[in-house]
Amino acid sequence: MMTGTRRFYHGTRADLRPGDLIAAGYASNYGQQKQASWVYFAGTLDAAIWGAELAQGEGRARIYIVEPTGTFVDDPNLTDKKFPGNPTLSYRSQAPLCVIGELADWQGHSPEQLQHMKDHLVRLKEQGVEAID
Numbered sequence: 001m002m003t004g005t006r007r008f009y010h011g012t013r014a015d016l017r018p019g020d021l022i023a024a025g026y027a028s029n030y031g032q033q034k035q036a037s038w039v040y041f042a043g044t045l046d047a048a049i050w051g052a053e054l055a056q057g058e059g060r061a062r063i064y065i066v067e068p069t070g071t072f073v074d075d076p077n078l079t080d081k082k083f084p085g086n087p088t089l090s091y092r093s094q095a096p097l098c099v100i101g102e103l104a105d106w107q108g109h110s111p112e113q114l115q116h117m118k119d120h121l122v123r124l125k126e127q128g129v130e131a132i133d
Contacts, residue, residue, distance in 0.1 A: 010041045010066045010097055011051025013059035021096040022066065039097050040075055041066055043089030049106060053114055054121070063103040070095025 010022060022039050042048045045063070052061035072093035074086045108114070 006043060008041045008043055008066050008068065009045055009048030009103065010064045011048040011053070011055065012062055012064070013052070013055045013057040014062070015059060016064055016099045018099055018101050020099045022099065023096040024094055038092040038094055040090070040092045041068070041097055042091065045106060047088040047090050049108060050117070053108055054117065061108065063106050065100040065103055066097040067100055068093050068095060069098055
């Protein structure tokens, strides 16, 4: 699926190469690491940075430039009532994402911002909220 001049990003700790596919059906990078039925990506670098920084695992945080291979929809975990209008340009697809390349030069969030977000996610988990499906 050609997306024209739009650029999409996927944040993760996985070590991938151009041409690799990121597909549903593998353990999620988040939460209880259940088998993911969707692949997630974003049209903003900031959203992808959060994805990379919050992904579980020991690998280094990475941002990949990706191309959806099929249809995609707004990510309901970050849209609807939480962020009306999808300002983070966050999406999900059941079709794979093709890795176009890696974005090597990006700035992560401050340690304070990252800790604040991690603390927030712990509070949500304690309340029984598991956002990623």
